Amino acid sequence: MEQTLHKIAAIENLIFIGAASLDLKLDHKRYTEWLSNGKNAGMKYLEENVEVRSNPNLLLAQTKSVLVFGMPYYQGDKWTRPGFKTPRIAMYARLKDYHKLIKKKLDLIVDKLCASNESWRRSDFRVAVDTLPLLERALANNTKTGFIGKNTCYIHPRKGSFLLLGEILSTHDFSHHSVAQRML
């Protein structure tokens, strides 16, 4: 299954980071401390749905797996060549809106997963890219494939931290299912 998800993700120019452990107790604690220290700096929406953020079951009942994907967004030095005035725009913002971009790609992956198993329904999955109340970095960290850096970003051993995250929540346990042969 792992191998297949890596391949399907690559077709969409994503990387499959891994299936995350859903144990977010420590992260929940870190998050609430962060809030009580006022680190959200006026971003009021981060004070909402605090319980939901560390419990994917409240976003999709019976969630058994959270599959974490990444979209590398480093764009090399094409913006910094001599004579070219570098615009002061964050690198991720020079792309099309990544929420729409990644969501579309993850929706296609969900379609492929559903097509691979006739008992799987679209409603067994939920796609998240930034906008759902979910601790995305903590989940990426829980895949045990990389680490949280001093910049607070999830860092992938090969792709670094220029990586936007997206997730597929599923009621199916991806550590046990194998749809590999039927899919590709």
Ligand code: B12
């Ligand atoms: C609010 C927000 C912001 C705010 C606040 C940033 C912040 N420090 O949280 C602002 C607008 C400033 C921002 C800026 C950026 N953001 Co932003 N942002 C978010 C958002 C919506 C929520 C983050 C959040 O909950 N913060 C609260 C803190 C407490 O949580 P956290 O940082 O996720 O940390 C948790 C874990 O990582 C863990 N943890 C923290 N430290 C440690 C240390 C160790 C050792 C361990 C084990 C665990 C651990 O515990 C924490 C609580 O669970 C997420 C999307 C999402 N839903 O998760 C994107 C997200 C974090 N942002 C992202 C990006 C790309 C950025 C920018 C790089 C964009 C840019 N300007 O180029 C900057 C980076 C700034 C920075 N260094 O954090 C990506 C990060 C991808 C990655 N590889 O990690 C995310 C995941 C969006 C996405 N879907 O791709 N962001």
